[in-house]
Amino acid sequence: MQPDPLLQPVELDAGIVCLRAWRATDLDDAWAAFQDEQMRRWGGLPLATREDALAWLVRRLEPAADRLSWAVVDAATGALAGSVGFSFVDPGEGQAMVGYWTAPAARGRGLAALAVDTACRRLFATTSVDRVELFHAIADPASGRVAEKAGFTWEGRLRRSHRYDGVKLDQFLCARLADDPPPLPAGPGLSSRS
Numbered sequence: 001m002q003p004d005p006l007l008q009p010v011e012l013d014a015g016i017v018c019l020r021a022w023r024a025t026d027l028d029d030a031w032a033a034f035q036d037e038q039m040r041r042w043g044g045l046p047l048a049t050r051e052d053a054l055a056w057l058v059r060r061l062e063p064a065a066d067r068l069s070w071a072v073v074d075a076a077t078g079a080l081a082g083s084v085g086f087s088f089v090d091p092g093e094g095q096a097m098v099g100y101w102t103a104p105a106a107r108g109r110g111l112a113a114l115a116v117d118t119a120c121r122r123l124f125a126t127t128s129v130d131r132v133e134l135f136h137a138i139a140d141p142a143s144g145r146v147a148e149k150a151g152f153t154w155e156g157r158l159r160r161s162h163r164y165d166g167v168k169l170d171q172f173l174c175a176r177l178a179d180d181p182p183p184l185p186a187g188p189g190l191s192s193r194s
């Protein structure tokens, strides 16, 4: 399947952060972020080695029909602050799943919620996806708070549904619909690009 031209990581200005396409030169900063205990515990990703990190990045550098990924960078410094992206994007079914992380040094400034909100607005504005799902471990309340702040509604508990650090744990499922009230004002430039 050819990648949908609309599933390209167009640069998005969200004020204090910018969402841009991943670059091969982001590997060192991404690998540094993956050393964090919270990332390893709750990221739900196999990121034990630098090769894992490289594979993770390569997936985000290559065009894909069902995936859309952005690096989140500090607008003032250009430093890598985090990641946001969609997988299992199915415009026919109108569905996608969102994933995100923030580098330890950039946490606590609202960046994850802002990035998730910005990415959702873009997806809703440019594709026929009208439902985005977000899964997080119930023991990871920070992720639950990000979901809430990014306009997601709690929908249920999925028992032993995902392996975290080798152990299957319960997750909460949250979702945001295209016509749900947006939680935050759009960042400058978003409306003109969507």
Ligand SMILES: CC(C)(COP(=O)(O)OP(=O)(O)OC[C@H]1O[C@@H](n2cnc3c(N)ncnc32)[C@H](O)[C@@H]1OP(=O)(O)O)[C@@H](O)C(=O)NCCC(=O)NCCS
Residues within 6 Å of the ligand: 038, 039, 042, 043, 099, 100, 101, 102, 103, 106, 107, 108, 109, 110, 111, 112, 113, 114, 135, 136, 137, 140, 141, 142, 143, 145, 146, 149
């Ligand atoms: C979860 C994560 C993305 C949050 O990133 P962030 O940029 O700090 O997120 P935000 O600043 O937008 O919001 C975090 C919210 O969680 C709250 N929070 C943080 N730790 C918390 C905890 N232990 N319990 C409850 N709430 C918590 C913060 O206070 C904040 O809410 P507030 O704005 O109402 O004060 C980041 O910690 C991370 O990358 N964790 C590891 C990977 C991960 O869990 N990814 C998500 C997988 S679904």
